Amino acid sequence: MLEVRNLNAHIGEADSVTQILKGINLSVQPGEVHAIMGPNGSGKSTLSKIIAGHPDYSVTQGEILFNGENILELEADERSRKGIFLGFQYPVEIPGVNNAEFLRMAYNQRRKAEGLEEADPLDFEEILDAKMKALDMDGRFKERAINEGFSGGEKKRNEILQMAVLDPALAILDETDSGLDVDALKIVAGGINRLRGPSKGIVLITHYQRLLDYVQPDFVHVLSGGRIVKSGGKDLALEVEKLGYDWLVK
Amino acid sequence: MDDATLKNAASQAGDTPAGVVKGGDDYKYGFTTPVEMESFGKGLNEDVIRAISAKKNEPLFLLEFRLKAYKKWLTMKEPNWAHVQYPAIDYQDILYFAAPKQKPSLTGLDEVDPEILKTFERLGIPLDEQKRLSNVAVDAVFDSVSVATTHKKKLMEHGVIFCSISEAIHEYPELIEEYLGSVVPVGDNFYAALNSAVFTDGSFVYIPPGTKCPMELSTYFRINTEESGQFERTLIVCAEGSYVSYLEGCTAPKFDTNQLHAAVVELVTLDNAEIKYSTVQNWYSGDPKTGKGGIYNFVTKRGKCLGKKSKISWTQVETGSAITWKYPSCILVGDESVGEFYSVAMTNGFMQADTGTKMIHLGKNTKSSIISKGIAGDNSSNAYRGLVRIGKNATGSRNFSQCDSMLVGNRSSAHTFPYIETGNSGSQVEHEASTSKISEDQLFYFQSRGIPREEAISMIVNGFCKDVFNQLPMEFAVEAQKLLAMKLENSVG
Numbered sequence: 001m002l003e004v005r006n007l008n009a010h011i012g013e014a015d016s017v018t019q020i021l022k023g024i025n026l027s028v029q030p031g032e033v034h035a036i037m038g039p040n041g042s043g044k045s046t047l048s049k050i051i052a053g054h055p056d057y058s059v060t061q062g063e064i065l066f067n068g069e070n071i072l073e074l075e076a077d078e079r080s081r082k083g084i085f086l087g088f089q090y091p092v093e094i095p096g097v098n099n100a101e102f103l104r105m106a107y108n109q110r111r112k113a114e115g116l117e118e119a120d121p122l123d124f125e126e127i128l129d130a131k132m133k134a135l136d137m138d139g140r141f142k143e144r145a146i147n148e149g150f151s152g153g154e155k156k157r158n159e160i161l162q163m164a165v166l167d168p169a170l171a172i173l174d175e176t177d178s179g180l181d182v183d184a185l186k187i188v189a190g191g192i193n194r195l196r197g198p199s200k201g202i203v204l205i206t207h208y209q210r211l212l213d214y215v216q217p218d219f220v221h222v223l224s225g226g227r228i229v230k231s232g233g234k235d236l237a238l239e240v241e242k243l244g245y246d247w248l249v250k
Numbered sequence: 251m252d253d254a255t256l257k258n259a260a261s262q263a264g265d266t267p268a269g270v271v272k273g274g275d276d277y278k279y280g281f282t283t284p285v286e287m288e289s290f291g292k293g294l295n296e297d298v299i300r301a302i303s304a305k306k307n308e309p310l311f312l313l314e315f316r317l318k319a320y321k322k323w324l325t326m327k328e329p330n331w332a333h334v335q336y337p338a339i340d341y342q343d344i345l346y347f348a349a350p351k352q353k354p355s356l357t358g359l360d361e362v363d364p365e366i367l368k369t370f371e372r373l374g375i376p377l378d379e380q381k382r383l384s385n386v387a388v389d390a391v392f393d394s395v396s397v398a399t400t401h402k403k404k405l406m407e408h409g410v411i412f413c414s415i416s417e418a419i420h421e422y423p424e425l426i427e428e429y430l431g432s433v434v435p436v437g438d439n440f441y442a443a444l445n446s447a448v449f450t451d452g453s454f455v456y457i458p459p460g461t462k463c464p465m466e467l468s469t470y471f472r473i474n475t476e477e478s479g480q481f482e483r484t485l486i487v488c489a490e491g492s493y494v495s496y497l498e499g500c501t502a503p504k505f506d507t508n509q510l511h512a513a514v515v516e517l518v519t520l521d522n523a524e525i526k527y528s529t530v531q532n533w534y535s536g537d538p539k540t541g542k543g544g545i546y547n548f549v550t551k552r553g554k555c556l557g558k559k560s561k562i563s564w565t566q567v568e569t570g571s572a573i574t575w576k577y578p579s580c581i582l583v584g585d586e587s588v589g590e591f592y593s594v595a596m597t598n599g600f601m602q603a604d605t606g607t608k609m610i611h612l613g614k615n616t617k618s619s620i621i622s623k624g625i626a627g628d629n630s631s632n633a634y635r636g637l638v639r640i641g642k643n644a645t646g647s648r649n650f651s652q653c654d655s656m657l658v659g660n661r662s663s664a665h666t667f668p669y670i671e672t673g674n675s676g677s678q679v680e681h682e683a684s685t686s687k688i689s690e691d692q693l694f695y696f697q698s699r700g701i702p703r704e705e706a707i708s709m710i711v712n713g714f715c716k717d718v719f720n721q722l723p724m725e726f727a728v729e730a731q732k733l734l735a736m737k738l739e740n741s742v743g
Contacts, residue, residue: 052698056690076697086698092691096713105709106699162699
């Protein structure tokens with residue numbers, strides 16, 4: 001469903017250009033869970049943002065196909081409505097905008113794009129309540145402004161809630177496990193496992209093996225210096241955990 | 251009557267007058283109405299003022315009021331301290347009286363030019379009995395003249411007077427003589443003096459003691475003639491223990507010249523009375539790409555809390571006008587009286603706004619709060635200017651001010667000019683201010699959830715303005731949100 005071919009990308013303009021991705025190839029099929037690991041600054045977050053359509057990065061070479069369609073020219077919101085979801089490492093705070101209203105708007109945008117009827121506030125509340133219960137989230141989440149004053153763990157859970165509501169075909173989760181204690185990690189992993197299924201693709205970007213104990217990946221890739229330096233099965237993650245990245249980076 | 255200064259300007263009937271901007275952007279109120287107009291020649295002198303007064307058959311005290319204001323105006327200079335720039339206005343090149351030609355006295359709506367009724371219908375303000383809003387009474391002002399006031403009978407049953415100010419001058423001269431100019435004196439400022447000299451119509455409201463006005467009252471202002479100025483005058487008096495909620499809306503056709511709008515609004519509350527005054531201002535703001543045309547909105551709005559425990563609350567949503575110069579203020583005379591100011595001012599294109607409030611605390615234990623939200627996009631400039639003055643006898647008084655600005659894009663600017671003067675040590679004044687920018691990361695966050703950029707901006711801005719929108723009556727809050735979204739659509743690069 002996702003084909004990344006020879007992706008080269010940079011950030012910045014004219015004389016201050018930084019090349020971040022240097023020929024990435026990645027193929028995710030329905031039903032697969034891929035983990036992307038790598039040291040700080042290797043380009044993991046950049047890769048996820050570029051797939052989601054962040055306007056700050058320029059793709060200089062290569063292509064990204066989603067269900068056979070080149071999506072590089074599409075705006076981020078169009079990509080989202082086609083079923084791509086990005087869970088942020090650092091979700092932004094948006095003061096004044098109600099969390100539940102935001103979720104309903106996102107949900108209805110998706111429904112509209114699929115030619116389905118939009119949910120009214122009451123219907124949506126039912127959908128939302130069920131998803132929140134599964135993630136053990138307090139009802140007050142609905143009343144609060146988006147991520148405003150949320151703890152790190154609350155923000156991450158909010159990301160998983162959004163994913164659950166939007167039910168995307170492809171979910172890319174950027175360090176969703178960082179900053180979580182074990183209980184929160186289990187809840188978040190539960191949310192990811194609930195999404196998992198024969199029609200879904202999941203890409204987990206992570207620093208540590210820890211999340212992979214709860215969400216077993218089918219493939220593991222190690223990203224370093226803007227390139228995928230090694231790919232393998234779930235055992236690769238264990239090796240990385242044991243040996244670090246140095247032996248792969250050289 | 252000085253007939254020499256009267257001339258018939260019927261040239262607008264039929265075709266579109268020269269200078270009307272066609273097509274283009276999305277100001278949907280930018281049409282003109284072909285009606286036969288009657289006006290005096292351009293320019294201002296004592297004869298024109300006498301002619302206006304005579305034409306309206308006014309009592310002597312009002313003519314004197316006008317002449318006094320005019321003499322004062324001649325000695326005054328246009329204020330230049332506001333953070334706005336515009337070419338000098340030629341006050342002799344303005345029509346000071348423009349009215350739809352009609353029979354001298356209207357007995358019913360069937361005598362109003364059907365074109366005008368159609369205009370208000372297109373604006374969403376139906377005036378005829380069957381279609382009018384059931385819970386809102388409307389006074390419709392077309393150029394200089396009030397053309398219709400609805401629901402009069404029902405209001406009269408409660409003793410509420412709601413009519414054009416011209417009518418009030420004839421029917422209730424003692425109220426007019428007592429209160430007109432009592433809040434904004436004839437020589438208060440340059441534009442107020444000009445208004446006092448030449449105002450041609452506006453609305454008058456009187457709520458009798460102990461009465462809660464049974465419905466929302468509203469005035470709808472429409473400038474139609476290209477070279478006319480609009481100088482309307484509104485006076486609202488709330489007697490002891492009474493309450494009214496009043497709404498004001500404004501639109502104008504698109505011309506590539508500028509029109510001057512110099513209104514005066516005076517509010518008076520006696521003991522325990524309350525006035526809630528809400529404005530949604532959407533005058534034509536000029537061409538968003540060139541800055542050509544648009545309304546100069548130079549308005550003086552002031553309320554006097556004369557009585558004990560009385561309250562005046564201003565809520566404004568300013569989304570239009572090429573230039574806005576406007577400071578709805580409260581003079582808190584009565585002990586324990588309360589003044590409030592809630593404002594959203596949104597500028598885009600080449601608009602300039604210098605707006606805010608004055609809270610003058612004179613009585614003991616008086617309270618005021620100010621919440622101002624400024625949003626600046628494109629090449630616009632948006633300034634908050636506010637004065638909080640606590641008099642030396644106003645002990646135990648409190649003010650809270652919060653002024654937030656939000657920038658959209660890189661070429662706009664926001665400014666805050668707070669003035670605080672405290673005359674005694676037993677009072678408390680708090681001021682908070684912030685400036686923020688809609689960040690690319692916030693927009694990306696929305697977009698990554700499938701919400702298009704424009705809707706994301708509109709959601710963020712509406713969230714930013716929520717504290718003010720909450721103050722508006724329900725239907726108007728919805729209207730205001732839509733208006734803001736519409737205006738913002740083209741502001742984001």
